[in-house]
Amino acid sequence: MSKSIDVDTKTFVRFWAVIVGLGIAFALILQAMGGIIIVLASIFFAIALHPLAKRIDNIDKRKERRGVSSITSVLLVVFSIIAIIIFVGPVVVNETSRFLATAPEQVNSFLSSEELKNIGDSIGIPDLREQVVASVKEATSGFISSFSAFTLNSIGTIGNILTATVLIIVLTILFMLQGPELMDKIWEMSSNKNKEASKVWRNIISRMANVIAKYVSGQLLVAILDGTVVAISILVLSIVFGFSANLAIPMGLVAAFFYLIPMFGPIISAALVTLLLLPNSIWGALTFLVFYIVYAQFENNLISPKIQGKGMSLPPLLILVAVTIGVYSFGLIGCVIAIPIAGCIKVFIEEYPNLKKFANN
Numbered sequence: 465m466s467k468s469i470d471v472d473t474k475t476f477v478r479f480w481a482v483i484v485g486l487g488i489a490f491a492l493i494l495q496a497m498g499g500i501i502i503v504l505a506s507i508f509f510a511i512a513l514h515p516l517a518k519r520i521d522n523i524d525k526r527k528e529r530r531g532v533s534s535i536t537s538v539l540l541v542v543f544s545i546i547a548i549i550i551f552v553g554p555v556v557v558n559e560t561s562r563f564l565a566t567a568p569e570q571v572n573s574f575l576s577s578e579e580l581k582n583i584g585d586s587i588g589i590p591d592l593r594e595q596v597v598a599s600v601k602e603a604t605s606g607f608i609s610s611f612s613a614f615t616l617n618s619i620g621t622i623g624n625i626l627t628a629t630v631l632i633i634v635l636t637i638l639f640m641l642q643g644p645e646l647m648d649k650i651w652e653m654s655s656n657k658n659k660e661a662s663k664v665w666r667n668i669i670s671r672m673a674n675v676i677a678k679y680v681s682g683q684l685l686v687a688i689l690d691g692t693v694v695a696i697s698i699l700v701l702s703i704v705f706g707f708s709a710n711l712a713i714p715m716g717l718v719a720a721f722f723y724l725i726p727m728f729g730p731i732i733s734a735a736l737v738t739l740l741l742l743p744n745s746i747w748g749a750l751t752f753l754v755f756y757i758v759y760a761q762f763e764n765n766l767i768s769p770k771i772q773g774k775g776m777s778l779p780p781l782l783i784l785v786a787v788t789i790g791v792y793s794f795g796l797i798g799c800v801i802a803i804p805i806a807g808c809i810k811v812f813i814e815e816y817p818n819l820k821k822f823a824n825n
Contacts, residue, residue: 498628502631503635505632506635506639509632510639511676511677512676517537520532520533520537531641538633548717552721555710555711555740556736556740664818672808672812675804675807675811676808678807679807683723683724686767686768687721689763689767690719691716691717691718691723692716692720694716694720694733696712696716697759698712698715698716701748704748705744705747706745707744707745711740715737715740715741719734721733722736725799725800730760734756737752738750778806778807778810782810783803786805787802790803
C-alpha cells in the first residue's frame with residue numbers, strides 16, 4: 465500500500481536552500497583551509513605560551529605588563545630557535561660537506577671490507593656484499609631524481625613557509641594581547657542570557673586551555689630528554705670510535721628540535737644524525753642508529769606517554785590510541801593535535817552532565 469506525502473513549495477525551497485548553503489559553506493572552508501590552519505595554529509601557540517608569559521610577568525609583581533610579557537615570551541621562543549639554528553647550522557654544513565667529500569671512499573672501503581663478508585657468512589647471506597652494492601646504487605639513483613624534484617619546488621615552498629611563519633608570530637602576539645579581553649566580552653554577553661551555563665562553558669574552555677599548555681610543556685620536557693640522551697650517546701661513541709666529541713651538543717640540539725614534531729621528528733633526527741656521523745665513523749654511525757631505534761621504542765611507549773598522561777591526567781593507552789588515530793587520519797597535523805584534542809574531549813565528557821543539566825532546564 466503506497467502513501468503520498470504532500471510537501472508545499474516553501475518547505476521544498478527551504479530544504480534545498482539549506483543543502484546548497486551547506487555545500488557553499490563547505491567549499492569556502494576548503495578554499496580558506498590554509499588561512500584557517502594559520503589562525504588555529506596561532507591560537508594554539510598563544511595558549512601554549514601563556515604560562516611562560518605569566519612567569520615573565522611575575523618577575524616584577526608590582527605591576528602587570530601583559531603586553532611586554534606576551535611579546536617577550538614569543539620573541540624568546542623565536543630567538544631560541546634562531547640561536548639553535550645558528551649554533552647547529554655550521555656544524556651540519558661542515559659535516560655534510562665532509563660526508564659528500566668522503567662518502568664514495570668510505571662506502572667503497574666498507575663494501576670491500578672483509579668484515580661485511582664475514583657478517584654475511586655469519587647470518588647465512590654469502591652474497592651480502594653484492595646485495596648491499598645493488599641497494600646503494602638503487603638508493604643513489606632514487607635520491608638524485610628526488611633531489612632534483614625537490615630543488616625545483618623548494619623556492620616556492622620556502623616562501624610559503626616564511627610567510628606563514630611571520631603570520632603565525634604576529635597573530636600569536638595579537639591573540640595573547642587581545643584574546644583575554646575578547647573572551648571576557650563573550651562571557652559577559654553570554655552571562656546575561658544564562659549565567660550558570662556561561663560559568664560552566666567558561667570552566668570548560670579554561671580546562672581545555674590548561675590541557676594544551678600542559679601538553680606543550682610535556683612535549684618540550686621529552687624533547688629535552690631526547691636531546692640529552694642523543695648528546696650523551698654521541699659523546700660515549702666519540703670515545704669508543706675515536707672521533708671528535710664536539711658533535712655531541714649540536715647533534716643533541718638537532719634531536720631535541722626535531723622531537724617537537726610528534727612521530728616524524730625522531731625519525732628525521734635519527735636519519736640526520738646518522739648521516740652526519742658517517743664521515744667520522746661508519747661503525748659509530750650504525751651503532752648510534754641501532755641504539756636510537758631501541759631507545760625510541762622505550763621512549764615512545766613508556767616515557768613519553770607517562771609524561772604526557774601525567775600532565776593531562778590521561779592514561780598511556782589513550783595517548784597511544786589518540787596519536788595512532790591522528791597520524792592515520794590527518795598525517796603530521798594529526799600528530800600535533802591528537803593528544804591535546806584527546807585531553808579536550810576528556811574535559812568535555814567530564815563536564816557534559818553539567819551542560820546537560822542546563823539544557824534540560
